[in-house]
Amino acid sequence: MSKKQVLPTGIALAASVMLIGLIMRSPITTLPLMLSQISQELGVPSGQLGILTTIPLVMFLLISNFASKTMAVFGLKKALFLSIASIFLGTALRLVVTMPTMLLGTVFVGIGIAHLNVFMPSFVAAYFSHKVGVYTSLYSLTIMVGSAAFSLLTAPVVATFGWHAVMWLLVLLPAIVLGFWFYTARLVPEKVKTTATEKQVIAPKKRIWTNVRAWPFLIVFGVQATINYTGVAWLPTMMAHHHVSAGAISVIMSFYSFIGMPISIIVPNILVHMRRRGTMMAIAIAGVLSLAGAIMLFNQDTSSLAYWWTLTVLIGFATSFFFLYTMTMFAAKTDSPVETARLSGMAQAGGYFMSAFGPMLYGMAFTANPAGEIQNIVYLILVVLMIAAALLMAATKHLFKA
Numbered sequence: 207m208s209k210k211q212v213l214p215t216g217i218a219l220a221a222s223v224m225l226i227g228l229i230m231r232s233p234i235t236t237l238p239l240m241l242s243q244i245s246q247e248l249g250v251p252s253g254q255l256g257i258l259t260t261i262p263l264v265m266f267l268l269i270s271n272f273a274s275k276t277m278a279v280f281g282l283k284k285a286l287f288l289s290i291a292s293i294f295l296g297t298a299l300r301l302v303v304t305m306p307t308m309l310l311g312t313v314f315v316g317i318g319i320a321h322l323n324v325f326m327p328s329f330v331a332a333y334f335s336h337k338v339g340v341y342t343s344l345y346s347l348t349i350m351v352g353s354a355a356f357s358l359l360t361a362p363v364v365a366t367f368g369w370h371a372v373m374w375l376l377v378l379l380p381a382i383v384l385g386f387w388f389y390t391a392r393l394v395p396e397k398v399k400t401t402a403t404e405k406q407v408i409a410p411k412k413r414i415w416t417n418v419r420a421w422p423f424l425i426v427f428g429v430q431a432t433i434n435y436t437g438v439a440w441l442p443t444m445m446a447h448h449h450v451s452a453g454a455i456s457v458i459m460s461f462y463s464f465i466g467m468p469i470s471i472i473v474p475n476i477l478v479h480m481r482r483r484g485t486m487m488a489i490a491i492a493g494v495l496s497l498a499g500a501i502m503l504f505n506q507d508t509s510s511l512a513y514w515w516t517l518t519v520l521i522g523f524a525t526s527f528f529f530l531y532t533m534t535m536f537a538a539k540t541d542s543p544v545e546t547a548r549l550s551g552m553a554q555a556g557g558y559f560m561s562a563f564g565p566m567l568y569g570m571a572f573t574a575n576p577a578g579e580i581q582n583i584v585y586l587i588l589v590v591l592m593i594a595a596a597l598l599m600a601a602t603k604h605l606f607k608a
Contacts, residue, residue: 214393215390215393215394218386218389218390218393218394219333219334219390219394220341220344221386221390222383222386222387222390223326223329223330223341223344223345223348224344224345224348225348225382225383225386225387226286226290226322226326226329226345226348226383226387227326227344227345227346227347227348227349227351227352228348228349228351228352228355228379228383229290229293229319229322229352229379229380229383230319230322230323230326230345230349230352231319231349231350231352231353232352232353232355232356232376232379233293233296233297233315233319233376233380234259234262234315234316234319235353235356235357236353236356236357236360236372236376237258237259237312238258238259239356239357239360239361240360240364240369240372241255241258243364243369244303244308244369247303248303248304248305248308250305255308257309258308258309258312261309261312261313261316262312262315262316262319262320263316263435263558263561263562264316265313265316265317265319265320266316266319266320266323266554266555266558267555267558267559267562268320269316269317269320269321270320270323270324270550270551270552270554270555270558271551271552271554271555272551273320273321273323273324273325273547273550273551274324274544274547274548274550274551276288276321277324277325277328277398277543277544277547278398278544281396281398281399282325282328282329282332282396282397282398282543283391283394283396284391285321285325285398286322286325286329286387286391287384287387287388287391288321289317289318289319289321289322289325290318290322290380290383290384290387291318291384292314292315292317292318292321293314293315293318293319293322293380294318294377294380294381294383294384295311295314296310296311296312296313296314296315296316296317296318297311297315297373297376297377297380298311298377299311299314300312300315300373300376301370301373301374301377323550323554324547324550324551324554325547326345327342327533327536327537327546327547327550328398328537328543328544328546328547328550329543330342330345330537331536331537331540331542331543331546332397332398332543333394333397335537338474338478338534338537338538339474339475339476339477339478339479339534340474340475342474342530342533342534342537343470343471343472343473343474343475343530346466346470346474346529346530346533347467347470347471350463350466350467350470351467352379353463354463354464356372356375356376359372359375360372363375397543398542398543398544414548414549414551414552415552417605417606419602419605420549420552420553420605421595422595422596422598422599422602423532423535423536423539423549423552423553423595423599424552424553424556424557425591425592425595426528426531426532426553426592426595426596426599427529427532427553427554427556427557428553428556428557428558428559428560428561429528429560429588429589429591429592429595430524430525430528430529430532430557430592431525431529431557431558431560431561431564432560432561432563432564432588433521433524433525433564433585433588433589433592434525434529434561435561435564435565436561436564436565436568437462437518437521437522437525438459438462439565439568439569440565440568440569440572441459441462441518441521442455442459443572444506444572444576445458445514447576448506448507448508448509448514449509450509450511450514454511454514458511458514458515458518459518461515461518461519461522462518462519462521462522463522465519465522465523465526466522466525466526466529469523469526469527469530470526470530473488473526473527473530473531473534474530474533474534476488477531477534477535477538478534478538482600482601485600486597486600486601489531489593489596489597489600492523492524492527492528492531492593493589493593493596495520495523495524496520496523496524496527496528496589496592496593497586497589497590497593498520499517499520499521499523499524499589500582500585500586500589501586502516502517502520503517503582503585503586504579504582507577524589524592528592528596531596531599532553532599533550535599536549536550536553539599539602539603539604539605540604540605540606541604541606545605545606549605568581571584
């Protein structure tokens with residue numbers, strides 16, 4: 207490759223990382239902000255549309271473990287293209303406001319994002335092996351930026367142009383990403399060859415579900431996801447139960463989201479340059495802060511804004527740190543994009559399965575006794591389990607090598 211091509215290719219790849227990150231959550235997180243308008247047009251109670259927020263998580267459960275096989279069959283470039291195309295098709299289908307098209311469109315969106323969840327650590331490992339931390343930070347940050355931007359823009363756009371305008375924006379963004387990746391893919395070589403057969407992909411020495419070194423990855427990812435989804439679902443209700451005003455709840459929950467942004471910039475870059483002892487020290491510090499949040503839950507009978515802000519920030523820190531730690535280690539503990547995808551797929555499939563039960567079980571405990579200790583004890587146990595598994599991850603030199 208000539209020097210004249212190097213800079214454009216590098217910029218195109220970096221831009222692709224950022225653009226793909228923008229569509230990895232926003233098509234999911236924006237829809238709940240417009241459920242009342244959608245329910246009115248469909249003529250159904252808004253409660254029935256809760257399935258539109260559940261479908262993507264179901265797709266994460268079903269698809270994650272098999273996404274690496276998609277990459278092995280098509281190669282990384284085509285697999286990324288098909289994933290982005292699935293999101294584009296899904297958002298386009300939702301422009302037709304009928305229940306079948308909304309459901310089918312959301313299925314396609316979920317399938318596309320489920321694949322991208324698994325592919326992005328492999329993408330970073332394949333094209334930025336010397337800067338895994340930087341580019342893990344980049345796409346993690348843009349995931350949050352994309353979601354936050356649509357959250358901020360939705361209300362004023364709906365008020366000015368109507369909710370259909372937001373649906374068109376949700377189609378336009380994947381269309382731009384799809385076109386840009388089509389352009390970028392022509393500039394870069396394929397890093398994952400399509401010659402891997404089914405037998406090669408699941409060679410006995412590299413089976414993933416029976417590899418004991420892989421399970422800590424699943425546990426850490428699963429616990430942080432469980433805490434995250436449960437926190438997002440129930441922290442506002444907990445605050446309201448303790449007489450925190452709706453306005454204050456909105457402000458406090460915004461910090462839950464924004465705490466992840468500086469962490470996404472700092473954590474992956476630090477972790478990839480640390481030796482094992484330094485990594486364990488970072489986990490220990492994050493663990494102490496996470497435990498502090500868990501212990502605070504035992505004294506939640508207060509309407510103090512300082513208390514709820516501190517608790518929310520500590521929980522947000524815990525989920526952000528351990529999410530980014532796991533995403534960074536997927537590439538750091540494997541040798542090839544295919545290995546990275548298989549580890550990522552296994553951890554995410556099992557992790558999302560765990561997280562699916564979190565909000566429901568917490569809701570049952572909270573409904574039975576809002577001031578009960580059972581849910582707080584379970585939360586504390588989960589945090590301890592997550593810290594222990596994270597330390598085991600740090601102690602692992604390589605997923606498939608002793």
